[in-house]
Amino acid sequence: MEIAFKAINDATRREILQFLIQGPQNAGQIAKQFDMTKPSISHHLDLLKQAQLIDAVKKGQFIHYSLNKKGFESIHQWFLAFAQHFEFPKPKIRL
Amino acid sequence: MEIAFKAINDATRREILQFLIQGPQNAGQIAKQFDMTKPSISHHLDLLKQAQLIDAVKKGQFIHYSLNKKGFESIHQWFLAFAQHFEFPKPKIRL
DNA sequence: TTAATAATTAGATATTCGCCTAATTATTTA
């Protein structure tokens, strides 16, 4: 969990996560989105992977990155205690 | 929002937030919980306040700190995009 | 099998972060 908080404490990494909402992308496609070198992006991807916020699957010479539910769940878990404390409003009817 | 992510990326600050679930506490009471000097705790409280995760109200020579919904909401907001992507399961009936 | 492509790993550097001690400000009590 520790590392998930660290992972999302960086604007570039948060933007990578946002970008991956569109669907899986390889490292090159991700790097193209940013004004930053590929090694730097590679480092960010590694950290996001450690935090289980993304998955990596090698397909030939490409590596496809996609969002991983696990990391998000671990952070969500932390929030629950506070959500309860504040009793965040919930809709009365499920949409 | 930027600063809220920074604020929760530190074990001590997260523990301070947890501690405040019990209710408002002054700086001295908070500092007593940790094996750390008061100035260090004061610094952490300042950052949490900047992130609107806590509120500070001065009462005489004491300052009472309490949780502030705003900071949590701003982080929660960020999560919604991903929650939608994963379609986190919701109960069909409101409890 | 050589060259090109995709991506990572390694190493260096400037900046940010978290902690400490010392000093300061503000409030209360003797």
Next chain:
DNA sequence: TAAATAATTAGGCGAATATCTAATTATTAA
């Protein structure tokens, strides 16, 4: 008013972070 208490602000230092260039690994194509 002087002393004590609560808390912050200031300044310094070592560790961690983000970025870059250069080098390496792995895969595909000529």
